[in-house]
Amino acid sequence: MTDKKILLQEKDIPTQWYNLMADLPTPLRPPLHPGTHQPLTPQELAPLFPEALIKQEMSADRWIDIPDEVREVYRLWRPSPLIRASRLEKALDTPAEIWFKWEGVSPAGSHKPNSAVPQAYYNAKEGVRRLTTETGAGQWGSSLAFACAQFGLKCTIYMVRVSFNQKPYRASMMRTWGAEVFASPSDKTDSGRAVLAEDPETNGSLGIAISEAVEDAVKHADAHYALGSVLNHVLIHQSVVGLEARKQLELADRRPDVLVGCVGGGSNFAGFAFPFLPEKIRGQSKVRLVAVEPSACPTLTRGRLAYDFGDTAGLTPLIRMHTLGSHFIPPGFHAGGLRYHGMAPMVSAAVEQGLCETIAVEQLETFKAGMLFTRTEGIMPAPEANHAIRGAIIEAERCKREGHREVIVMNLSGHGHMDMSAYDAYLGGKLVDVHYDEQALALSLSHLPEVK
Amino acid sequence: MTDKKILLQEKDIPTQWYNLMADLPTPLRPPLHPGTHQPLTPQELAPLFPEALIKQEMSADRWIDIPDEVREVYRLWRPSPLIRASRLEKALDTPAEIWFKWEGVSPAGSHKPNSAVPQAYYNAKEGVRRLTTETGAGQWGSSLAFACAQFGLKCTIYMVRVSFNQKPYRASMMRTWGAEVFASPSDKTDSGRAVLAEDPETNGSLGIAISEAVEDAVKHADAHYALGSVLNHVLIHQSVVGLEARKQLELADRRPDVLVGCVGGGSNFAGFAFPFLPEKIRGQSKVRLVAVEPSACPTLTRGRLAYDFGDTAGLTPLIRMHTLGSHFIPPGFHAGGLRYHGMAPMVSAAVEQGLCETIAVEQLETFKAGMLFTRTEGIMPAPEANHAIRGAIIEAERCKREGHREVIVMNLSGHGHMDMSAYDAYLGGKLVDVHYDEQALALSLSHLPEVK
Numbered sequence: 001m002t003d004k005k006i007l008l009q010e011k012d013i014p015t016q017w018y019n020l021m022a023d024l025p026t027p028l029r030p031p032l033h034p035g036t037h038q039p040l041t042p043q044e045l046a047p048l049f050p051e052a053l054i055k056q057e058m059s060a061d062r063w064i065d066i067p068d069e070v071r072e073v074y075r076l077w078r079p080s081p082l083i084r085a086s087r088l089e090k091a092l093d094t095p096a097e098i099w100f101k102w103e104g105v106s107p108a109g110s111h112k113p114n115s116a117v118p119q120a121y122y123n124a125k126e127g128v129r130r131l132t133t134e135t136g137a138g139q140w141g142s143s144l145a146f147a148c149a150q151f152g153l154k155c156t157i158y159m160v161r162v163s164f165n166q167k168p169y170r171a172s173m174m175r176t177w178g179a180e181v182f183a184s185p186s187d188k189t190d191s192g193r194a195v196l197a198e199d200p201e202t203n204g205s206l207g208i209a210i211s212e213a214v215e216d217a218v219k220h221a222d223a224h225y226a227l228g229s230v231l232n233h234v235l236i237h238q239s240v241v242g243l244e245a246r247k248q249l250e251l252a253d254r255r256p257d258v259l260v261g262c263v264g265g266g267s268n269f270a271g272f273a274f275p276f277l278p279e280k281i282r283g284q285s286k287v288r289l290v291a292v293e294p295s296a297c298p299t300l301t302r303g304r305l306a307y308d309f310g311d312t313a314g315l316t317p318l319i320r321m322h323t324l325g326s327h328f329i330p331p332g333f334h335a336g337g338l339r340y341h342g343m344a345p346m347v348s349a350a351v352e353q354g355l356c357e358t359i360a361v362e363q364l365e366t367f368k369a370g371m372l373f374t375r376t377e378g379i380m381p382a383p384e385a386n387h388a389i390r391g392a393i394i395e396a397e398r399c400k401r402e403g404h405r406e407v408i409v410m411n412l413s414g415h416g417h418m419d420m421s422a423y424d425a426y427l428g429g430k431l432v433d434v435h436y437d438e439q440a441l442a443l444s445l446s447h448l449p450e451v452k
Numbered sequence: 453m454t455d456k457k458i459l460l461q462e463k464d465i466p467t468q469w470y471n472l473m474a475d476l477p478t479p480l481r482p483p484l485h486p487g488t489h490q491p492l493t494p495q496e497l498a499p500l501f502p503e504a505l506i507k508q509e510m511s512a513d514r515w516i517d518i519p520d521e522v523r524e525v526y527r528l529w530r531p532s533p534l535i536r537a538s539r540l541e542k543a544l545d546t547p548a549e550i551w552f553k554w555e556g557v558s559p560a561g562s563h564k565p566n567s568a569v570p571q572a573y574y575n576a577k578e579g580v581r582r583l584t585t586e587t588g589a590g591q592w593g594s595s596l597a598f599a600c601a602q603f604g605l606k607c608t609i610y611m612v613r614v615s616f617n618q619k620p621y622r623a624s625m626m627r628t629w630g631a632e633v634f635a636s637p638s639d640k641t642d643s644g645r646a647v648l649a650e651d652p653e654t655n656g657s658l659g660i661a662i663s664e665a666v667e668d669a670v671k672h673a674d675a676h677y678a679l680g681s682v683l684n685h686v687l688i689h690q691s692v693v694g695l696e697a698r699k700q701l702e703l704a705d706r707r708p709d710v711l712v713g714c715v716g717g718g719s720n721f722a723g724f725a726f727p728f729l730p731e732k733i734r735g736q737s738k739v740r741l742v743a744v745e746p747s748a749c750p751t752l753t754r755g756r757l758a759y760d761f762g763d764t765a766g767l768t769p770l771i772r773m774h775t776l777g778s779h780f781i782p783p784g785f786h787a788g789g790l791r792y793h794g795m796a797p798m799v800s801a802a803v804e805q806g807l808c809e810t811i812a813v814e815q816l817e818t819f820k821a822g823m824l825f826t827r828t829e830g831i832m833p834a835p836e837a838n839h840a841i842r843g844a845i846i847e848a849e850r851c852k853r854e855g856h857r858e859v860i861v862m863n864l865s866g867h868g869h870m871d872m873s874a875y876d877a878y879l880g881g882k883l884v885d886v887h888y889d890e891q892a893l894a895l896s897l898s899h900l901p902e903v904k
Contacts (some may be wrong), residue, residue, distance in 0.1 A: 003462045004527040010455045075456040076535075076830045083528075087602075105557065107830030109869070149827045169621070169872035176826055176875045374628055375601045378528045378559030417561070417869035420621035423628045 008079035022062035082248035096399035110414030112143035115237035120147035134209030137336030138170025140228030145179035155179035161204035163336035211313035229265025238271020257406035262387035266344030272411035292391035325444030460531035474514035534700035548851035562866030564595035567689035572599035586661030589788030590622025592680030597631035607631035613656035615788035663765035681717025690723020709858035714839035718796030724863035744843035777896030
């Protein structure tokens with residue numbers, strides 16, 4: 001038997017993060033001050049982030065050292081395994097190989113701690129005592145709660161209400177690690193109260209929850225803010241995923257043909273796929289990158305590439321990205337981690353510059369894919385990860401039609417143990433495809449901020 | 453940095469299971485037919501189990517080959533890691549080393565698939581089409597549902613009602629793998645209906661659920677029964693845990709002083725600890741084995757060593773074990789996997805023959821231990837596993853008092869992702885120590901079957 005899992009040792013945990021900024025053919029346009037529309041200065045970010053993270057956010061260095069204290073916590077679960085989905089291949093009767101990088105082995109159950117840990121570390125090192133954040137499905141909130149517990153920080157989490165109600169045990173997890181958790185919109189902030197006044201029954205959105213967390217951090221001197229995706233430094237931290245996967249594929253003597261990941265804010269996809277881009281940019285590899293998003297929140301496939309706010313209240317800088325408009329509230333589907341109106345600027349740039357393809361898929365087909373995966377490979381994936389599986393299956397079915405033995409590698413970003421109510425709904429025939437309101441999207445896109 | 457985790461490769465998955473029967477100083481007394489009280493013949497077990505498992509159940513061979521088809525499924529998660537709980541050590545300020553074998557990495561989240569997979573395999577191989585079983589906390593039921601999905605078998609699960617209500621997502625998991633799940637006592641069986649007639653509000657118990665599953669299997673020709681603990685063949689399958697742990701400790705150049713595990717039916721404890729016994733029996737090692745049980749269901753510390761039924765309705769053979777009496781219904785505490793009136797005969801024998809120590813601990817101290825573990829090591833353990841952690845902490849505190857640098861190794865049998873309601877109750881101050889009824893226990897013990 002050839003090995004099903006490619007395992008690395010702790011010495012193989014990367015010692016440096018990779019930063020695509022150094023290799024991107026056309027550089028990113030800078031984030032702008034929301035009032036002046038001038039490029040943002042590091043000082044203007046200081047109320048939110050520690051100096052080390054601001055430096056990373058603006059860095060064009062290809063490699064950034066990972067502090068020993070961060071690697072020491074990474075060791076609790078890293079390196080994560082790369083696994084051959086041989087039983088899924090068999091069920092699909094495809095000539096393609098399907099591999100998955102399995103990030104669900106982290107304490108919080110997803111890739112999110114890869115950035116939560118360094119964010120908590122740098123904040124603790126610079127004397128911050130509390131972090132505020134938002135969370136959608138709860139993967140990021142759990143991860144930051146876990147990371148804060150490791151470095152003795154307090155943690156305040158605003159959790160999007162639809163997910164708060166769907167997944168009560170996610171909040172329990174966060175509290176078990178010592179965090180306080182509020183359903184967002186909450187009555188704790190001006191931003192939250194304003195939204196509640198307008199629509200007391202709102203599902204909430206990541207954009208609103210970000211506004212609340214940012215407001216909380218700005219108004220309290222003991223606190224900083226932490227974001228779980230979108231920003232450059234988050235994508236940089238996530239590069240440990242792809243750097244390990246590269247090494248594992250080398251050990252397995254495989255060259256990937258297609259890399260598949262789900263995209264919400266973009267961090268798991270970028271962390272997994274970007275470390276494979278330098279060779280592609282240099283023309284030494286033809287690897288295809290496929291970003292899979294929910295058709296109910298189709299940022300990359302239906303959004304506009306423009307400067308927009310990262311949050312609903314307009315408290316964040318303006319960043320150039322694919323966006324559905326910062327007031328767009330997606331319908332309440334189960335992959336809460338993908339319910340974001342915007343996209344990481346680096347992912348948007350990769351798409352714009354032809355380095356990356358995009359597809360949108362419906363909720364039901366993703367759960368069907370997740371069920372097949374669960375019954376063949378045993379692992380029960382998060383609804384977000386089911387999008388990656390669906391994308392990989394689409395590629396594997398193409399390979400079958402074309403008779404190609406390609407190597408498909410996906411990032412399985414997290415487990416679905418806290419998402420059993422969604423599986424219940426699917427099994428009970430109660431899960432349906434959900435759609436956004438076309439008029440609301442058009443309205444939202446017509447209100448994008450005007451930037452010269 | 454020395455490694456935190458000792459990882460093995462797939463080639464290190466054991467090729468043979470270990471059977472303590474070959475080394476036990478005094479052999480086990482045989483199971484008896486419930487009617488005749490004569491030693492059971494293999495034929496009498498045939499309505500319940502496939503031939504291969506009956507042979508294992510009665511085997512005194514030291515080593516039993518693991519079929520390739522079983523190792524092929526083990527590879528989905530095995531070998532499991534052995535991890536140094538360095539952050540817990542630091543929090544306890546103990547000179548002892550604490551290591552844990554981490555079985556929560558399996559698809560179902562515990563050690564249980566180690567036996568579910570071979571049980572499903574042997575049944576499928578002999579043409580059985582459906583397996584029936586009971587489950588307490590749900591770890592075993594999930595595991596058998598997963599294993600049946602791997603070998604194309606149907607699966608019917610009777611889940612103890614108190615756990616069914618406490619942990620709805622466990623049943624969702626089982627259904628996601630394709631099983632059907634009933635709260636026990638159910639109206640599907642004579643045994644279940646009889647209990648419901650007497651006490652419609654009963655919490656249920658593993659003893660009752662076993663009666664229902666056995667009855668279902670006996671009455672339907674397509675079905676066999678599968679048990680998740682207690683029986684010799686189950687303990688034999690679980691030996692992969694201890695065999696791997698031995699190898700990992702050798703790689704780390706450590707000799708264990710104390711091995712700690714929780715006990716319900718006894719399978720995770722035995723699987724982990726028994727492979728270390730041959731050297732102890734031969735006088736070449738002084739390793740101590742400590743079995744930790746809940747004081748609310750104190751089979752080893754307060755039960756009697758006698759012949760008794762494995763179930764409540766008296767459908768199973770009589771087996772000689774520590775028992776609280778087959779009509780004893782433990783109070784509804786959260787470690788549902790430990791709510792069993794009996795004990796594996798091999799564990800009972802190991803205790804009787806002085807190879808193993810026993811302690812009983814209260815619910816609150818186990819959750820306090822689990823919280824400390826979660827906040828230091830990141831992993832959120834199952835309530836059952838919290839008993840092992842509490843046991844390891846007691847040993848580590850003793851080492852601190854005595855100034856001993858001992859090596860404590862525990863089996864962390866599963867994760868607590870489906871047990872968040874219990875952590876919620878603990879965090880909310882609503883969790884209390886629960887106690888059994890002394891009079892009910894005395895009554896139960898006075899009704900043990902009389903065997904010459």
